[in-house]
Amino acid sequence: MEELQNFRPTKAVIDLKAIQSNISNLRKHLHSDVHIMAVIKANAYGHGDIRVAEAALEAGATMLAVATPEEALHVRCHIADTPILILGAVPVSFAPYAAKYGITLTVFSTEWLEQLAPLAPQFEKPLRIHVKVDSGMGRIGVRTVEELRAVYDAAQMEHVVVDGIFTHFATADDEETTFYEQQLATFKKLVASLPTKPRLVHAANTAAALVKEHVQFDAVRFGISLYGLAPSPYVGEHLPYALQPAFSLETELVHVKELHNGETVGYGATYEATGDEWIGTIPVGYADGVLRGLANQEVLVQGMRAPIVGRICMDQIMIKLPKKMTVGERVVLIGKQGNDEITMQEWASRLNTIVYEIPCMLTTRIPRVYNA
């Protein structure tokens, strides 16, 4: 079949200039020799991994980070040479592919390295690994000097290069710093215990990179604010520069009608008109990730706020219009219109969650289109 355009007017518009401005502002904020690792796991937090990676690299990022082998291979198919680090645990069976395609692995277990030992002599190119330290996140990583030394020693084999060591903070986005300081001290102690320092020591996520001093080390792992979103309201109030959100969600009215007093809208007939009201329908729903928990959210139309009415359906949502409007009128669910803006943080607060979940939950049924 010929390649078809998107017929449904619902789309996510990703502003690559915003992504680039977030990177170039970070570049100015960091010491000049610190690498920026663009964290593009989960399809670049729902923004589209390849386009985001290309934009970020052009703006000053020098490394990429993903979560899984599948994500790494997808990126490598489109982007040659740039280092890609897989942040999560991977099976040993992936190691030959990692070596072949220049993908760096996270390692934290001597058993894993023992299983690698018989495979490594066949690698045509060296396998690069970063050792993960669990300094308090309690997720993956070595926890003591002894464990670190054992992993480091087990990794001394031909065709394997210990290229980095890193940790991850659990509370860098909080005002309270005690736990963060403990994690930092533990990490520094473990790094100092090594006979030789690997090339890349890294610890900072967005929050640490933006609001903590002295944790830039050799690289920062920049995730959520690459996309123009603050990791937490606390960090949002203490930003060193303004962030540019990159993601807008838009659609159009596909139907408009007038309801009269007592007439109802949607499953369960939960919404009842209290007089003459203009109701619009938009073609987006919970199968796109616009969850039913957003039933009290508003959208923007002609720069005005219009509330969602009735229950959100799988593919359609009804909104109460401020006045009679025509089919085809543009509706913004996330982003700016006129003088108003609906942020992902507004959705996150409505859903009692963190802003990270919002772009990740918007499904691939919504096409991502790019403004460069």
Ligand code: PMH
């Ligand atoms: N490094 C690691 C190891 C991570 O897991 C993440 C984000 C980042 C860096 C980037 O963090 P940032 O987006 O705050 O900059 N990981 C996750 C996670 O596992 N759940 O939410 C965010």
